[in-house]
Amino acid sequence: MDKVLKIVASFLILGCGLYYVWIIGDGEPAGTFATWFLFFIAVTVSLTSYKFNKGNDAEEGSLDLSDNIMNLCDVFVVTCIVVAILAKRGWSIFPISTTDKICGSLSALIVVIWFIKRNHFTTNLSSQFILFIAYFPTFSKLWHANTNEESFILWGSIWLAGLFSIAVAMRKNDLLATIYALRAFVMVSVILILMISKIGSQ
Incomplete structure (x- = not known):
C-alpha cells in the first residue's frame, strides 16, 4: 500500500513539475x-536535515528517503524549474524584490545556524517556516484578484499529492515527513479555497 501511495504522489508532483518547466520554456510567467x-x-535544507535527523535514529540501511516522498520529489522538481528559469531568462532574473531578499536572508541564516548548532530537527522545522512564507505572494495575488487565473488541475494535483504523502508519512509514524506534507496540504487547501471564491467574480 505504501508503495502505491508513493508512486501516485510522485507521479502527481513530477507531472506538475514538468508542466511548470513546459510553461517556462513557452515563455509564460x-x-x-x-x-x-x-x-x-528550503526544500533542499528540509530533505537534508530530514536525512540527518532520521539517520541519527535509524538502524544501518533502514533509512528510506521515500518515506518523505513529497519533499524528495519537490527537490527534483524545484531544481528543474530553477534550471529552466535560468536557461530561459538568463540575467533578466534580476532585480530581486524586497520580500525575496528578506526570505533569502532568513534562509541563509537558517543554514548558518544549522552548520553551527547541528540541530537537524529544528532546522527542518525552520525550513517549513520559509516554505510557509513562500505561499503568501500567491495568497495575496488571489485575494486581490477579480477572477481566478490559477489552474485547478495543477493545484488540485498538488493537493492530492499532499494527501497521499500525509498517508505515507503517518503510516510510517514519521513526524517530520508528516509535518512537511501537512504544511503543503494546508497551504494548497487555502489556495484552492481562494480560487473557488473567485468563481463567477467579475
Whole structure:
C-alpha cells in the first residue's frame, strides 16, 4: 500500500513539475527566479536535515528517503524549474524584490545556524517556516484578484499529492515527513479555497 501511495504522489508532483518547466520554456510567467530559488534552498535544507535527523535514529540501511516522498520529489522538481528559469531568462532574473531578499536572508541564516548548532530537527522545522512564507505572494495575488487565473488541475494535483504523502508519512509514524506534507496540504487547501471564491467574480 505504501508503495502505491508513493508512486501516485510522485507521479502527481513530477507531472506538475514538468508542466511548470513546459510553461517556462513557452515563455509564460511562472513566478520569479528568486521565489523558486528560495523554494530550492528550503526544500533542499528540509530533505537534508530530514536525512540527518532520521539517520541519527535509524538502524544501518533502514533509512528510506521515500518515506518523505513529497519533499524528495519537490527537490527534483524545484531544481528543474530553477534550471529552466535560468536557461530561459538568463540575467533578466534580476532585480530581486524586497520580500525575496528578506526570505533569502532568513534562509541563509537558517543554514548558518544549522552548520553551527547541528540541530537537524529544528532546522527542518525552520525550513517549513520559509516554505510557509513562500505561499503568501500567491495568497495575496488571489485575494486581490477579480477572477481566478490559477489552474485547478495543477493545484488540485498538488493537493492530492499532499494527501497521499500525509498517508505515507503517518503510516510510517514519521513526524517530520508528516509535518512537511501537512504544511503543503494546508497551504494548497487555502489556495484552492481562494480560487473557488473567485468563481463567477467579475
